[in-house]
Amino acid sequence: MSETSASDEILTTADGKPLKEALAKAQFFAKRRAFILVLPLLAFILLTFVMPIGQMLHRSVKNEGFTVHTDVTTGVRTPIMTELSIWFDQNPSGTVPDEAAYTALRNDIGALDELRSAGSAGTRINYLRAGSRSLFTKAARKWDKMEAPYQDAFYDLDDEWADATLWAAMRQASSSYTFDFYLAAMDYTRDGDGSVTKVNENRQVYIKLFVRTLFLSLLITFMTFILAYPIAHLLATLPLRHSNILMILVLLPFWTSLLVRTTSWMVLLQSQGVVNDAMVGVGILADESRLQMMYNQTGTVIAMTHILLPFMVLPLYSVMRPINPSYVRAARSLGATSWTAFRRIYFPQTVPGIGAGALLVFILAVGYYITPALVGGADGQLISNLIAFHMQKSLNWSLAAALASLLLGGILLLYWLYDRLVGIDNLKLG
Numbered sequence: 278m279s280e281t282s283a284s285d286e287i288l289t290t291a292d293g294k295p296l297k298e299a300l301a302k303a304q305f306f307a308k309r310r311a312f313i314l315v316l317p318l319l320a321f322i323l324l325t326f327v328m329p330i331g332q333m334l335h336r337s338v339k340n341e342g343f344t345v346h347t348d349v350t351t352g353v354r355t356p357i358m359t360e361l362s363i364w365f366d367q368n369p370s371g372t373v374p375d376e377a378a379y380t381a382l383r384n385d386i387g388a389l390d391e392l393r394s395a396g397s398a399g400t401r402i403n404y405l406r407a408g409s410r411s412l413f414t415k416a417a418r419k420w421d422k423m424e425a426p427y428q429d430a431f432y433d434l435d436d437e438w439a440d441a442t443l444w445a446a447m448r449q450a451s452s453s454y455t456f457d458f459y460l461a462a463m464d465y466t467r468d469g470d471g472s473v474t475k476v477n478e479n480r481q482v483y484i485k486l487f488v489r490t491l492f493l494s495l496l497i498t499f500m501t502f503i504l505a506y507p508i509a510h511l512l513a514t515l516p517l518r519h520s521n522i523l524m525i526l527v528l529l530p531f532w533t534s535l536l537v538r539t540t541s542w543m544v545l546l547q548s549q550g551v552v553n554d555a556m557v558g559v560g561i562l563a564d565e566s567r568l569q570m571m572y573n574q575t576g577t578v579i580a581m582t583h584i585l586l587p588f589m590v591l592p593l594y595s596v597m598r599p600i601n602p603s604y605v606r607a608a609r610s611l612g613a614t615s616w617t618a619f620r621r622i623y624f625p626q627t628v629p630g631i632g633a634g635a636l637l638v639f640i641l642a643v644g645y646y647i648t649p650a651l652v653g654g655a656d657g658q659l660i661s662n663l664i665a666f667h668m669q670k671s672l673n674w675s676l677a678a679a680l681a682s683l684l685l686g687g688i689l690l691l692y693w694l695y696d697r698l699v700g701i702d703n704l705k706l707g
Contacts, residue, residue, distance in 0.1 A: 333678045337678035343450035344362065358385045361381045364381045376425075386416045399413030399414060402447060404673050406442055406446040408437070416431070462679040464480075487660055493642070494642035497581050504586055505590040506593060509589075512594050512597075513594055524594075530583075539584070542576070577652055577658075578657075581642060581648050591634075593631065643661075646665055661684075
């Protein structure tokens with residue numbers, strides 16, 4: 278009679294169930310319980326982070342202002358510019374508009390007048406070609422008085438109806454989805470035949486603002502590092518009872534409104550402010566040689582450095598506090614100078630805190646809005662201020678979304694480069 282080996286025996290639980298199945302069932306219930314616990318946080322992230330970003334990306338490539346009229350009271354959506362869209366579909370890009378095109382345009386403008394939406398359709402074209410909105414509103418007032426041939430009637434109304442760039446803009450806008458807002462966000466446009474060209478030099482503003490935002494953010498990050506490193510070192514080396522008291526001074530700005538802190542800097546930095554008055558009072562400056570530290574890049578850098586300084590101090594302090602001071606003393610006892618001991622022993626141990634603080638400050642700096650808007654003026658404003666302008670003043674939400682998407686993409690790219698060069702695993706926030 279053969280004997281059953283120990284490897285063929287099935288392990289069971291106390292109630293006789295196979296141990297493997299019991300463990301799998303226990304793991305399933307544990308995973309489900311963990312998922313239920315994290316579900317509120319997941320829903321919060323989806324609703325407040327993922328969905329808004331998705332809507333922003335969608336808005337950056339979609340604008341129905343020229344193809345659909347939406348009644349603000351009833352929400353009814355009505356297709357507009359239908360006849361002209363059909364003509365665009367039947368004729369390739371670069372085709373010279375003929376009488377059929379102007380007839381379709383006249384009929385569509387008549388429909389716009391009945392819907393009271395000529396201004397919104399013209400605004401959509403105005404995003405691509407400045408001065409177009411007035412053409413549509415003017416034509417909507419006189420469309421019923423036009424007589425064939427409609428091409429001559431439009432020319433008599435305004436010579437700009439013969440402009441090839443206007444027709445190119447209408448062709449682009451006849452599709453709800455377009456990447457032209459990304460072109461505009463990078464200072465490019467399309468000419469009459471649809472090819473991509475750079476805008477005039479005096480209208481190239483977005484790339485300059487992106488470069489300025491990157492430069493000022495890096496400068497602010499560097500300034501906060503220079504100021505925060507000795508502060509964090511002092512807090513880390515002092516006895517705990519003293520460092521806790523000084524830490525309150527570091528955290529105190531968080532208990533004060535950002536608007537209050539920014540307006541305080543306005544009081545300090547203006548030409549007749551405290552700083553200039555003090556330097557004039559002690560004879561450092563003449564009264565007629567007061568420094569201009571407001572409404573320029575200087576004011577933006579000073580105010581934002583102060584506001585973002587705690588975000589650099591805290592990661593550095595969290596890394597410096599656990600460093601054993603005996604490491605530096607051992608290096609000194611072996612003949613190293615103070616500078617060598619700092620450079621080769623102490624500083625490398627603080628690199629994770631430097632990386633965390635720099636990344637945190639930089640990401641906050643590139644998206645800051647209130648402080649540059651109040652103290653920066655025209656020279657000290659960042660790309661975030663222009664995004665807010667298009668959201669609140671020009672109402673070009675698609676361009677604002679395209680600018681924000683490019684800013685997000687740039688930050689993610691820098692984040693990826695940082696991960697490749699330094700490593701995100703080396704970050705230490707606490």
